[in-house]
Amino acid sequence: MENARKHTDPKWWNDGHNSAWERTKEALHRDWEQTKADVSDRGKELNQDVGDTVKQAAGKQAIPPGDRPNPAEWDEVEPAVRYGYGARRQYEGRDWNDELEQDLAKDWAGTGDSSWERVKGAVRRGWDGVKRAVS
Numbered sequence: 001m002e003n004a005r006k007h008t009d010p011k012w013w014n015d016g017h018n019s020a021w022e023r024t025k026e027a028l029h030r031d032w033e034q035t036k037a038d039v040s041d042r043g044k045e046l047n048q049d050v051g052d053t054v055k056q057a058a059g060k061q062a063i064p065p066g067d068r069p070n071p072a073e074w075d076e077v078e079p080a081v082r083y084g085y086g087a088r089r090q091y092e093g094r095d096w097n098d099e100l101e102q103d104l105a106k107d108w109a110g111t112g113d114s115s116w117e118r119v120k121g122a123v124r125r126g127w128d129g130v131k132r133a134v135s
Contacts, residue, residue, distance in 0.1 A: 026063045027056035030070075038117045045121045047072055072122075080119035083108060084126020096127060 009017075031053040036043025047069040055061035064070060087104055094100050104123060105116040 023059055023063075024057040027053045030056070030063065046070060047121065049118055069121075077119075077122040079111075080114070080122035081126035081129070083111065083119075084123035085129060086126075087123070088127045096124065 030046050030048045031050070033044045034046045034048035037045045044067050046064075046067070052061060052070050056063045061070075083104075087107075091100060091103075101120070105120070108116050108119065108123070
């Protein structure tokens with residue numbers, strides 16, 4: 001049996017704290033899952049960055065249900081999808097792996113305002129989209 005620590009709220013904790021915590025907890029959980037996806041294969045790609053987390057925690061942006069990624073406007077993701085599409089044609093014959101991803105991250109570094117971590121999922125979608133279209 002696991003030795004779980006019993007948690008007791010402080011005396012000043014009230015329903016307002018509970019309500020704010022529930023909203024913030026979901027935003028932080030999504031941020032945690034995105035961080036794990038960014039640094040390992042254990043997380044979930046949720047299109048979540050710190051801006052999303054702050055807006056969601058403040059109640060200024062809706063939190064999508066469950067494992068659904070944050071919606072992105074096409075204008076925001078099109079440059080990264082386009083880049084992935086072009087990369088697939090440029091690096092024909094290569095498989096997506098850590099080495100290729102490092103090469104693509106270096107190439108991306110000077111092309112847009114978004115970090116590689118923010119766009120790599122969309123780049124991969126562009127890369128995979130070409131693969132499906134050609135197959």
